[in-house]
Amino acid sequence: MTHRSHFLRYIYIWIALIVLTGITVTTAGLNVGRIGILIVLAIAATKSTLVLLWFMHLSTEKRLLLKLLVPIAIGALAIFIGLTYSDVLTR
Amino acid sequence: MASHAESTGHHPAHPWYRNEDGTRAGLRGFLTSTNHKRIGILYMSAILTFFAIAVVLGVLMRIQMLSPDSKFLSGQAYNSLFTIHGIMMIFLVVIPGIPTIFGNFFLPILIGGEDMSFPRLNLFSWYLYMLGAFVVLASLAFGTGPVDTGWTFYVPYSLNSTVNVPMAVFGVFLLGMSSILTGINIVTTVHQHRAPGMTFFRLPLSVWGIYSTAWVQVLATPVIGITLVLIMVERIVGIGVFDASKGGDPILYQHLFWIYSHPAVYIMILPAMGIISDLFPVFSRKNIWGYKTIAFSSLAIASVGSLVWGHHMYVSGQSDTASILFSFLTFLVAVPSAIKVFNWVATMYKGSVKVDPPFLYALGFIALFSIGGLTGLVLGALSTDVHTHDTYFVVGHFHYVIFGGMGFGLFAAIHYWFPKMFGKTYNYRFATISFFVLFVGFNVFYMTMLILGWAGMPRRYYSYLPKYTDLQVIATIGSWVMVGGLGMMFGNLIHAFFHGKKAEANPWGGATLEWTLPSPPAFENWEHNPPVITHGPYVFNGRDSHAATRETSPAAGAAAETEKKGH
């Protein structure tokens, strides 16, 4: 791949990020109820994944463990939040 | 079969504590060195000093408890004593203990590497640790008085108590940062600096223990970091997240606190278990039973152990649903620990057992950790926990697992590696006698606490109902015997440090890499001649031979393989 196409790829990712931002702001304006939090979180996760994969070069990373590190951290966090919910939501 | 050092047949270039020109490194040499062995000693000096101070605090507490109307300490003073004793022991001694002393000194050697991945970061971690320790200790003298909240800093008291909470909390925060950096260093080192042929499944289990611990350090410590920051922010700014008058939930503080502090106890015990896993094969002259099982059990304990924190909160107001969930997970995490104990004992079966001092402490570890673990089941079960929560039963439990577990693991490690580190031998007989004094005192002390707790004696109280007096006195006397044993043990080692006879390269007949180095090791581990690993860490060269089995040439490696097949 040429330098130019590499350069353009960064621009495309940036455009995607801006577009997703626009989508998430617009969605928030609509009244979608309780599903709203899931949508915004999904879009935020997508944006973050784009940054991680392309700006932080995880997509070209060879070592498997490094690619898994962020999912591991998110997973740990999800478990902490989930188990805490098991208390807070059932009192 | 000649060891690597013996085959080269000369004295070490310059031992790790001397400079290239042969002069002693001195204080400056240690304070500015990024060499992992020197940093390990920096940690050792600091940690053992803090341990001694914290023991004294404990002794003072026990003196207070000799009679129910003792005026030895005020209630406020007693509160501060158990708080500082806890903070020092947990954050200054037990959590850093084995990873920073023996992880630093031996991890690179055990994997066949030259140093840690980030040597300067390593030295920085020590300075950060010392800064944190200094801030914690300074908080006793400056400000509005020594902190009295318990090492757990529970809200709302930690938000309202007028004593020097922010300073103590900030000190612990710095210690946490040091711990995270050490964890990062350890994980990276194990991944990047293993010698050729050192696959993950040829690593000594002590490395597996320290490695698993490092993951917990990186993932769990940040949570207490932010929690401590929140205490400071709450006190100063009043955001309300833990303040019930603003809608905050004090129980959420406990969740955040224990999300770290329970995995923290696995940070404490996993390295010790790893070292015990190294000792059993050596002193049974037999390969470990179930290497992979033990290796994976370390990872299992680290991961499942991160899910059980709610068992500290059964009676705090946590919902029943969550409590049941946490209780179930708690029972689950007992399984990999028990697996380790079975495997260790199975290693001894049909082995050629020699109970030298390191192994004596290892056996002590098994006994005491098992008792502690069993009492953990009582605490993990919801119904019996309601009876025992916040009593001496809990105090007995955690001293059995932490002191009897990590502590005895640490003592075993010291007795095992002392000849290697310092090139001197200590008196085995005196070490054995010290062990028994310590062991007897320990059990008299803490077993009595278990009984007291079951009988209803609350913890963190500076006085008590007269009916507990006899047992309290027995416990205190036990503590004196125990401390006597500690004094004898350390006295023996300190004496050996100055006057001990020269130690050989491999006094125990170990087959891991450190025993191929001279005692003491040189400043540079392998002196540009790194080992090539051809077999696992517990292959012994005949029942009675103390020669190491590591060789660096392929031919000798093949010879070792043939010998191994012969057994």
Next chain:
Amino acid sequence: MWLFILSEILIFGGLFLLYAMYRAKHPADFHAGSMELSRFDGTLNTIILLTSSLTAALAVYSTQELNKSRRTAWYLAATIGFGLAFLVVKTFEWAAKFEHGLYPRAAVLDARPHGEILYFGLYFTMTGLHALHVIIGMTVLAVVLSWVIQNKVTQQRSAILENGVMYWHLVDVIWIFLFPLFYLIS
């Protein structure tokens, strides 16, 4: 570096945990609190940070693939500039809140329902901690920039540049989550 990023995720994670719990308990109050924030400012700041991530990534690209240190320097400078712009917008936002009495221990805020008090408590803590990381990131990048100018960063030795920029991306990713959670509660 990735391990360090992990620990940073867990630091903010603790705060996200508190947010998750309190939002579940006070959904209406959190919505009301969110209405007090300026969506325009939040969106603007999001675009600023996303663009700063682009320039940061291009800085690394200019060194690692193009070996052009001047271009790298300009991209880094732009990134730092965007960081500054972010902080300026944030300052205006916070100032507006202070004017309306919506800050911890203010009488106006204390009179509001509990959920709103908690919302703003978390808002200041989390955006404050994030802003601190922006400042740290800018400082790190400034140091890297000075090294780039001194030609200490080359195509072969670009680790410090890459690590500094990774930290900046982390700062961006955290904001990617903060933005919808505080500004876009419907």
